[in-house]
Amino acid sequence: MPTLYLDADACPVKDEAYRVAARYTVLTVVVANSHMRVPAGPLVELVVRTGFGAADDHIAEVCGPGDVVVTADIPLAGRALLKGARVLDPRGREITDNEIGAALGMRELMEELRARGEASGGPSPMSAKDRSRFLGKLDEVLVAVRRGR
Numbered sequence: 001m002p003t004l005y006l007d008a009d010a011c012p013v014k015d016e017a018y019r020v021a022a023r024y025t026v027l028t029v030v031v032a033n034s035h036m037r038v039p040a041g042p043l044v045e046l047v048v049r050t051g052f053g054a055a056d057d058h059i060a061e062v063c064g065p066g067d068v069v070v071t072a073d074i075p076l077a078g079r080a081l082l083k084g085a086r087v088l089d090p091r092g093r094e095i096t097d098n099e100i101g102a103a104l105g106m107r108e109l110m111e112e113l114r115a116r117g118e119a120s121g122g123p124s125p126m127s128a129k130d131r132s133r134f135l136g137k138l139d140e141v142l143v144a145v146r147r148g149r
Contacts (some may be wrong), residue, residue, distance in 0.1 A: 001026070001027070001066075001146075002026055002028050002029065002044075002066045002067050002068055002142065002145045002146065003026065003027045003028075003029055003067045003068075004021050004029070004067070004068050004070070005028075005029050005031060005059045005062075005063055005067060005068070005069045005070070005080075005085075006028060006029070006030045006031065006070050006071075007031060007055065007056065007059060007069070007070060007071035007072070007073055007076060008030045008031055008032040008055075009032050009033050009034075009035065009055060010072065011071075011090055012090050012126045013070070013090045013126075013134045014030070016082075016131055016134055016135050016138070017043065017070055017138060018038075018039050019135075020085075020135060020138045020139050020142065021043065021044075022043060023042060024142050024143075024146065025131070026043070026142060027043055027044075027045065028043060028044045029045045029047055029050075029062075029137060030045065030046045030047065031047045031049065031055045031058050031059050032046070032047075032048055032049075032055055033048070033049065033050055033051075033054065033055050034048060034050070035048055041087070052119060054098070056071075056073060056075070056076040056079075058075065059071070059076060059080065060076060060079035060080060063080050063083050063085040064083050064084055064085060065083070065084030065085070065100045065105060066084070066085075066145050067080075067084075067085040067086070067145075068085065068086045068087075068088065068138070068141055068142065068145060069085045069086070069087045069088070070087075070088050070089075070090065071087065071089065072089050072090055072123075074095075077095045079094070081095070081096070081097055086141050086144075086145060088134070088137055088138060088141060090126070090130070091126070091130045091133060091134060092130065092132075092133030092134035092135070092136065092137040092138070093133075093137070094137060094141065095129065121130070128147060
C-alpha cells in the first residue's frame with residue numbers, strides 16, 4: 001500500500017491531497033517544521049521535525065518504492081527518486097529520473113542569477129488550473145502505484 005508524503009511547510013495543495021488520498025484510503029504523512037492542523041483520523045499522520053532541512057531529511061529517509069512525495073523542493077525530489085518514490089510538484093507536474101538533472105541545473109542557475117541581482121521573485125501564484133492539474137495527476141499516480149506501475 002503506498003504512502004503519500006507531503007512536504008507540508010510551503011505546500012499549497014494539502015487540502016487537495018487529503019481529498020484524493022481519502023478517496024483511495026492512502027496513508028498521508030504530513031511532514032513539517034512546526035505543528036499544523038491536519039484532518040483527524042487514522043489516515044493522516046503529522047510528523048514534526050524542527051531544524052533546517054529536518055523535514056526534508058525525514059521524508060528522504062522513510063519514503064520508498066511505491067510511495068508518492070509531493071514537494072516543490074528539487075533536491076528533496078532527487079533524493080526521493082533515488083529511493084524509488086514517485087514525485088509530484090504542487091502544480092501537478094511529475095518529476096522523473098529523466099528530468100531531475102535539468103531541474104537541479106535550473107535551480108542552481110536561478111540561485112546564481114538571484115545572488116548577482118539579475119533575477120528576482122519566485123513562482124507565480126497558484127491558479128485554479130494548477131490545483132486542478134495537481135488533483136488529476138495525483139489521482140493518476142495513486143492509481144498507477146496501486147496497480148504496481
